[in-house]
Amino acid sequence: MTPRERLIVGLDVPTVREAETIVETLGDDILFYKIGYQLAFAGGLEFARELAESGKKIFLDMKLLDIDNTVASGVENIAKMGMSMLTLHAYPKAMRAAVKAAEGSGLCLLGVTVLTSMDEQDLVDAGYEYDPHTLVLKRAEQARIAGMGGIVCSAEEASAVRKVIGPDMALVTPGIRPAGADKGDQKRVMTPADALKAGSSHLVVARPIVKAEDPKAAARAILAEMATAL
Template sequence: MNARDRLIVGLDIPTIAQAETMVSTLGETVSFYKIGYQLAFVGGLEFARDLVKDGKQVFLDMKLLDIDNTVANGVENIAKMGVTMLTLHAYPKAMRAAVQAAKGSDLCLLAVTVLTSMDEPDLIEAGYDHDPHSLVLRRAEQALAAGMGGIVCSAEESAAVRNIVGSGMAVVTPGIRPAGSEAGDQKRVMTPADAIRAGSSHLVVGRPIVKAADPKAAAEAILAEMQSVL
């Protein structure tokens, strides 16, 4: 894959009209988009279908977690949408149910390990005994065993995760920040080039592109940086 196949632009935007404008602004520069909670609840699921019809790839960031039957039923319907990737929390029972439900489809299921906005004190507060790195690696092992298509982790863990999952799984990393940009609410961040070097297969970039004065130029700069190390 070239850089364009690996860059996922996060459409963390309030309205469908604004998302449509952003996609139009980015044009052929970007071919892969993430739709998460903010957009999903104002018509983002239908917008995802529209993007697929227009030949774009869609990463549906729903972070599913529920009883096995509910997860399976949801995954079955999402697979019919034609999106490329879907996230769920990396709980073994949920992952196994999702993998079974997605069989026969092209949907890549991604296991969310530890959110990039969380550090060790956050995990301790939530009741976990593991530090972020250890928990990410444990969940990567469980995702591999469950037959998931990829892992979502911070780029700081990409190299260690890649050692566990090998070359056959996607390693998708949010919290990507070009040099000089603000981290915002992200706590475990890395530049695009360093993330690719570390073993990330796909980079999720939201605010550094969609909040930029010139989103297309920002995307082009990130793509050039990624391509320089591919």
């Protein structure tokens, strides 16, 4: 894959109008966009459908988790929307239900292991007995067994996760920050080049592009850095 196929720009903005402006500004430089809760609940689901119909690839970051039938029904409808990727929390039963529902659709299902905003103390506070690294690897293995299309994890875990899931599954890493960029609320981050070298297949970048003074220049700089690492 080319850098353009690997870079996913997070449309983490509050309105569809702002998202439209970003897409218009970035033009043909960017193929892949992520839409999460913030935009989804402000008209972003229909916008996602429109982007897909225009030829863009869409990563719908919904982090689904519910009873099996509900997960399956949601996945079936999301596949009909023409989405390229969809996240759900990497719980074995939910993943198995989602995989069955997505059969034949081309939708790449991604298991969310541990949020990149969470560190070991956060997991302790949430009642988990595992540290982030151990829990990420455990869930990665469960995702592989369930037949998922890929994994979402921190780039810090990418190398170890790649050994667990093998060469074919997608490995999507948020928390990507160019050298010198503000980490924001992310706790486990890595530069684009280092993330690719560690085994990531796709990089999610939001603020360093969408909040830049010149988003197009910022995106092109990241694409260029990715090209040097490939």
